[in-house]
Amino acid sequence: MLARALTRSLLASRPSMAAVPRRCPAILPRNSPLLLSTLQQQSRTYALKKRRPYTGGDPSKDVDPADADPIIPTEANASPLSQDEAAAAASSSSSSTPTSDAADPTAKQTSTGGGGGKGDEPPPKTSTGGGGKGDEPFPKPSYVSSTDRKRERLARLVFVSFLAALVGGAIYLGQDLNEFEKTIYDTAAVPNGWTASAFYARLKARLQNVLDFYNEPPFEKLLPDPHPDYSRPYTLVIALEDLCVHSAWDREHGWRIAKRPGLDYFLAYLFNYYEIVVFANQHDQFAAPVIQKMDQYPGYIMYPLFRSHTRYKDGKYIKDLNYLNRDLSKVIMLETNPDAWAMNPNNTIKMKPWTGDADDKELVKLIPFLEYIAAMGISDVRPVIEDFGEKDVATEFARREALARAELKKRVERERAQKKGSLGEVLMGALGMAPPKKRREDEEKTFMDLARERGQQMYEETQKHIAEHKDEMMMEQKNMEREAAEQMKTSLSKIFTEGLPKPPGQA
Template identity: 50%
Template sequence: MAHMATLRSISMRQVASAARPRNAAIAPASLRFIRIRSSSNPAPAVPEAAPVKESKPVTETPLPESSSFSGQNTAQPEPEILSKDQAADKSKPAFDGMPSAADMLDALEGAKAEGVKDEGAKESSSEEEPRGPKKDYVSSLDRKREQRAQFAMYGFLGALIGAGIYMGRPFDDAVEAQRHKDVPNDYNPLSFWERLRARWTAQTEYYTKPAFEKLLPEPLPAPYQRPYTLLLDLDDLLIHSEWNRETGWRIAKRPGLDYFLGYLSQYYELVIFTSQPAGIAMPVVDKLDPYKSYISAALFRDAALYKDGKYIKDLTYLNRSLDKVITIDHNPDAWSNQPENAIKLKPWTGDSNDRELVGLIPFLEYVAIMGFDTREVLKQFEGKHVPTEYMERENAARQKMIANWEAERAAKGGKGKAGFMGGLLGGSKSSRKDQPPKFFMDEARERGLQGYLEFKQYLEKNGDAMIAEQKAAEQKQMQDMTMSLQKLLFEGAPKPGQPQQQQCGTWAVDALVARLCVCNWWSDNILESWVFSPLFKGHNQVTIT
């Protein structure tokens, strides 16, 4: 029974310590009814304790441990906790023996509840009292962080001020002074600000201006260079891209695109100019012209001018005369700097019945043959559907030529040639005297179509060999560009100025020769008969208006 005695002693200590309030001399009411009696004789009820005048610390008297409960009297009395009901009822017989665990738990819970009430009352009273100014506590780690942040801010401001002073210094380089010749180079504060702004603008222009001052190389000599340059957009003009869950990305070519590129490459330097990055657009361009025979160059996003959140295709960077340049696009932002050089089309949405691109061929062919200023010609078609408007004007000029020929023929009694007016309007000699002469644009289209078919046959015959040789040349070029570390260490880098052997593929030579043959044939047969023939001496004055 030793453990029972130990449990009784510990329980009484816990009850006494929990029941004793802070700074109080009188125990709570739940613990005032304690009586000491022996195990054999009933003891009278313990009267309530008188209030203690002085507040002294209450010392706990340890209870002696008994080894057994044999019913005999012990040397020390045993405490018993009575409930409020037992203390109120004096006539009820007292409980003999050790207090039950339920009684001790009730007393402990009551003491805790009174203690919580006392603490809550103290807290409420403390909350009602006005508080004074409270000083926030800042740890040493936070103070160090604040100091570091202040030092970083001061350092940044100092560096910013220093950079501003350095960028606003006078121009000490002749090249820089020539580049900003409109900015004064004195010590005036206003001049200091102008120099700072000019240098800052020059830094940002690296990301906003085209990558090169001249986007296209220098033109070739006269027999080899096309007189006109035609810029073509890629997305929604030549191709249309779509995506869905079933097939993923799909790219469709516009109807008549192959004929458009092949036919007009006889008259124009065809350049693809897109606002897409090179990594995305270059594979598409290679698919459009696998033989590298139609498209002369391809320009991508880095060649565009970035301004106000839009990509502008500034034609002044092309290294070509603007009176010989035409751009075809559907985005107004692209031609915003040179709208007088643009043919505006609607975006192509993938319609397989579209004929808009092919309808532009007669107009573009006419401009290239006549050698007019592109800006002046496009101004006459401003706000109109170019293919329809041009064909109406061409048909009117053709009917006028035929009417003049018939009038001259009637005046001569049904016998006569085309006459001066027929030649002036672009007519040619007829093989049959009773037939009107051909209109000069009809004859030009026959010759142009013949040249296109001949070159197409050449590509069909030698296309596979051209592609194979092109791939071999690219692989050889990659091998020549690759230099291992061992070769660099033991053989060294190539000496500067050492001539490099560059070989041109036979397919490129053959294609160039075939294309030059077409051009020479064109100049020998068409230009000579139109321009240098006395009969058609005034043909350059003919305009379709």
């Protein structure tokens, strides 16, 4: 019965179907305006979900019949519509009449005509939910879970806390200077008062002081005051990586550290002239074991320094010699990194990085120049180093020394030639009193040759003394390490009951 009624209805309404847009075909009831409006609203919503993009009202480019809305009969036993009733139903479906609007106040007036005129516009999106966008079936807040709401509240709380801390910190850093801070800051540049300029000056000064705690060396004096028994007239600061040692990695062995050829002799020989300090660019947990292994015995390196003792500025780790607590006119630094000598270029001998060559002699070749500085008692090493410019110091000094030795030899030969024809020389030769050969050789030696002989003699005596008193020195070193360990074991309760421990050697 349902199929027969549907067929009769279609045949009866065929002449008027041309007026019905293809995009909204439907068989409408004839006796229920409210139901008609409801079905129209549902059909439009369904079509908006499945239809293709709007084509400006061109039927030829509209949706395919397969994509159109299904034909939903409302009454199974409905009698077929006459031509006049079908035309009236189609007209009411294509343009919402006041009757349908009056019957359903919630329905919106929409145009579904497919004539392609200028007035035709795509039907607006309708919402079937309470507050959602477009054709979303539910309002947006219903999609937010309780966990998301908690996260949003927490994010807002964190943001407000951060903003409050930022404002509070700015007010705290901008407050007036106290009596102690007046002795630290320049009161002329950082005045008190609540003007904008004074507030900004105090804020900037205190913030810079906080940053300096991390960017500046931890102490104003990195080295203790010179000890009268162990002090040397000059201080030699040596870099660690790529100057004393070289680190390399390969698949077979992993990380390996090589010691530069001649390093032991270099340290032992210059120990007689210089206070040797190793300034590493690495952290102490990495560099300290390397230094200890490199100078295990007897300890030519007096003080080690690490990255924490450098100065951080403009993205560079600078070895600022002004913090050494030594006279800069007597300080020489050997360095391979240009960033390290940025503050003291005139105190630095720039060297090429050692790449692990086993036949390298550059470090040993530098000994004559450093020995010349100490033997001559140079009052200020900076002009001497600056005089070499960008030249290799060891090579240039060897060239100058060779020229000085050749000039001395020429002068000695001229003097000998003048003395040879003199009466005194003739009488001494006749009596067999010619000057000995050693004396003649000494006359051809330069001052540096004589100084090097004395330095070599001091080196041999030092090595002999170390070999003879090795056991005593090792015992003394162990005692010092034991005392240091005892100091570290001091408990907090002992500090409160007995006070701070006294330094070794004091009663």
